[in-house]
Amino acid sequence: xxxxxxxxxxxxxxxxxxxxxxxxxxxxxxxxxxxxxxxxxxxxxxxxxxxxxxxxxxxxxx
Amino acid sequence: xxxxxxxxxxxxxxxxxxxxxxxxxxxxxxxxxxxxxxxxxxxxxxxxxxxxxxxxxxxxxxxxxxxxxxxxxxxxxxxxxxxxxxxxxxxxxxxxxxxxxxxxxxxxxxxxxxxxxxxxxxxxxxxxxxxxxxxxxxxxxxxxxxxxxxxxxxxxxxxxxxxxxxxxxxxxxxxxxxxxxxxxxxxxxxxxxxxxxxxxxxxxxxxxxxxxxxxxxxxxxxxxxxxxxxxxxxxxxxxxxxxxxxxxxxxxxxxxxxxxxxxxxxxxxxxxxxxxxxxxxxxxxxxxxxxxxxxxxxxxxxxxxxxxxxxxxxxxxxxxxxxxx
Numbered sequence: 001x002x003x004x005x006x007x008x009x010x011x012x013x014x015x016x017x018x019x020x021x022x023x024x025x026x027x028x029x030x031x032x033x034x035x036x037x038x039x040x041x042x043x044x045x046x047x048x049x050x051x052x053x054x055x056x057x058x059x060x061x062x
Numbered sequence: 063x064x065x066x067x068x069x070x071x072x073x074x075x076x077x078x079x080x081x082x083x084x085x086x087x088x089x090x091x092x093x094x095x096x097x098x099x100x101x102x103x104x105x106x107x108x109x110x111x112x113x114x115x116x117x118x119x120x121x122x123x124x125x126x127x128x129x130x131x132x133x134x135x136x137x138x139x140x141x142x143x144x145x146x147x148x149x150x151x152x153x154x155x156x157x158x159x160x161x162x163x164x165x166x167x168x169x170x171x172x173x174x175x176x177x178x179x180x181x182x183x184x185x186x187x188x189x190x191x192x193x194x195x196x197x198x199x200x201x202x203x204x205x206x207x208x209x210x211x212x213x214x215x216x217x218x219x220x221x222x223x224x225x226x227x228x229x230x231x232x233x234x235x236x237x238x239x240x241x242x243x244x245x246x247x248x249x250x251x252x253x254x255x256x257x258x259x260x261x262x263x264x265x266x267x268x269x270x271x272x273x274x275x276x277x278x279x280x281x282x283x284x285x286x287x288x289x290x291x292x293x294x295x296x297x298x299x300x301x302x303x304x305x306x307x308x309x310x311x312x313x314x315x316x317x318x319x320x321x322x323x324x325x326x327x328x329x330x331x332x333x334x335x336x337x338x339x340x341x342x343x344x345x346x347x348x349x350x351x352x353x354x355x356x357x358x359x360x361x362x363x364x365x366x367x368x369x370x371x372x373x374x375x376x377x378x379x380x381x382x383x384x385x386x387x
Contacts, residue, residue, distance in 0.1 A: 006296070029085070030318045033285055040285060042083040042090045044071035058128075058284035058294075059235065059315065061302025 001049035006057055019043040021053070031059040082285050085322035093289050100286045104136045104274050111258040113272040114227065116145055121220035121228045121269065124150040124172070124179070126164030128287045128294045129231035131171050133274055135292055137229060138175045151219050153212050154183035156191025160299055167293045180219065187215050196301070198380035204301035210370045214362060220269040230260075232273045235280035238325040239310045241332045246310070254343030257336055265354035267363030277329065 002011050005025065015021035018034045018041050034041050035054040047053055071080040073092035080090035091099060108114055122137060124130045137148055152168045154161050165181065172179040185191050188211060196204050220228045232240075244253040260271040275283060287294050302308055317324045356362070357369035368376070 028315050028319050029083075030281060030315045033082075033281065033288065040081040040093070040288060042071040042080040043085075044083065044090070045080075056284075056296065058296070059280050059311070060296075060298040061305060061308055061311065 001047070001051075001053070003053040003055060005055045015047060017043070017047060018045045021047060021055070025055065027055065027057070031057055033058050081289070082282075084282070086279065086318075086326055088322070096282075097286065097289060100278070100282060101136065101139065103278060105140060107258065107277050108140060108272075108274050111272075111276070113259060113274060114140065114144060114146055117147075118226045119147045119149070119224055120272075121216070121223055121225035122148055122150040122177070123216050123228060123230050124152050124168045125231070126152060126161075126166070126168035126171075126295065127231070128292070129233050129236075129275060129280070129283050131167065131231075131292050131294075132283050132287050133229060133231040134171060134175065134177065135290070136274060138177065149178045149180065149223060149225075151216060151223070152179060152181045153215050154181060155208055155212070156184050156193050157300065158193055160297055163297055164295050167295050170293055180223065182215060182219060184211060184215075187211075187218075192301075195380075199378045201301060201304050203374070203378060205305040205307060207374060208301070210374055214369070214371050217267075217269055218362065221267065225269050228269045228271045230271055230273050231275055233275040233278050233280045233283050234326055234329050235311070235314070237273075237276055237332070238314055238328040239307055241328055242310050242314065243306060250339060251343055251346070253332075254336075254339040257333075257340075265363060267354065267356075277326070279325065 001013070001015065002009055003021070004010070005027075012021060012024050015024050018036070019029065021034070022029050022032060022043075029043055033056050034045075035056070036045055036047055037052050071083070071090045072078065073080045073095055074089040075095040076092060078092040078094075081093045082096055083090050114120070120137060122130070122134050124134055134148075134150060137146070140146070141148060150168065150172050152165060154165060168181075169179060183191070184195075188195075192204070192208055192211070195207060199207070216228060240256060241253065244250070244256070258273050258276040260273070284294065286292070314325055314328075354363050354365055355367075357364040357372055358367055359372040360369060362369055362371075364370070366373075
């Protein structure tokens with residue numbers, strides 16, 4: 001499925017929920033928020049290739 | 063309308079579709095319950111630590127990043143029931159391609175809430191931008207210079223603006239990192255001075271600093287901003303990668319992922335021990351008869367003969383020409 005990470009499109013295969021997706025992307029769930037179809041989604045939210053999934057890294061130095 | 067899967071996670075409070083997982087609290091919350099929990103926690107932190115009093119004039123340190131913007135909104139919310147006067151101070155360090163974005167966010171958020179904003183820059187205050195200063199002195203101490211200079215300018219401007227308090231947007235992640243960094247550097251005195259209300263010694267030259275987000279995780283701050291239409295700029299400071307803090311941040315986030323709640327437990331453990339540390343610092347200061355005086359070089363308040371900024375500038379001089387305040 002095609003998703004967006006920090007505004008860049010990327011492809012990930014076989015992710016069934018948000019937690020699984022972050023593991024596949026090797027991203028720390030503590031540092032990210034995920035939007036599914038425009039709304040924030042918890043780690044257990046199911047995702048499918050039809051969904052619009054956006055991953056945002058929200059913890060950084062400023 | 064956004065599609066929600068029927069088998070998605072549910073809010074621990076009401077059973078509606080959840081918007082966020084809070085692993086540190088072993089719960090999942092919908093947008094409404096998360097917002098209520100978030101606001102109640104910040105208000106409780108302010109109340110329990112007696113950060114604000116009726117009639118206070120509060121200078122809000124507003125970088126334009128998510129933490130300070132959310133803090134500004136929360137203080138504005140609090141000002142509806144507790145009469146306090148807010149004004150914001152934004153310090154433009156002069157970091158090309160970074161600060162100009164967050165400055166626009168700061169202006170936008172202040173305009174939205176009707177909070178007066180004062181923007182000052184390092185060039186006017188110190189005669190040089192941070193970029194120029196680091197070009198001469200190297201980037202390895204970028205955060206040391208920037209942090210000390212920002213604190214210096216913020217205290218001076220808040221004092222000149224008649225502020226009773228300076229509100230700083232440090233979240234609980236920042237606090238856990240600072241606690242860890244001070245342990246790793248063996249700096250107990252710094253830790254003794256640190257807290258939700260900073261400072262051990264009262265002196266009119268130092269405006270009291272309060273941290274309303276002291277017990278609020280950074281990820282929660284980002285989620286609250288997104289849920290409540292507060293502008294977020296996702297840019298990272300270009301100097302952050304040079305910082306010791308970055309190493310500690312990554313280390314603690316790895317620990318948090320494996321052992322949820324680690325960062326908040328560090329903050330709470332620190333709070334438990336802080337009174338003892340403060341007593342120790344007070345006793346040591348009193349033994350040495352240390353008082354807040356004025357820096358012999360620049361005249362700003364300092365507990366030593368020379369303040370931290372002048373000491374840094376003296377220890378790491380510019381390679382070409384002298385730099386004066």
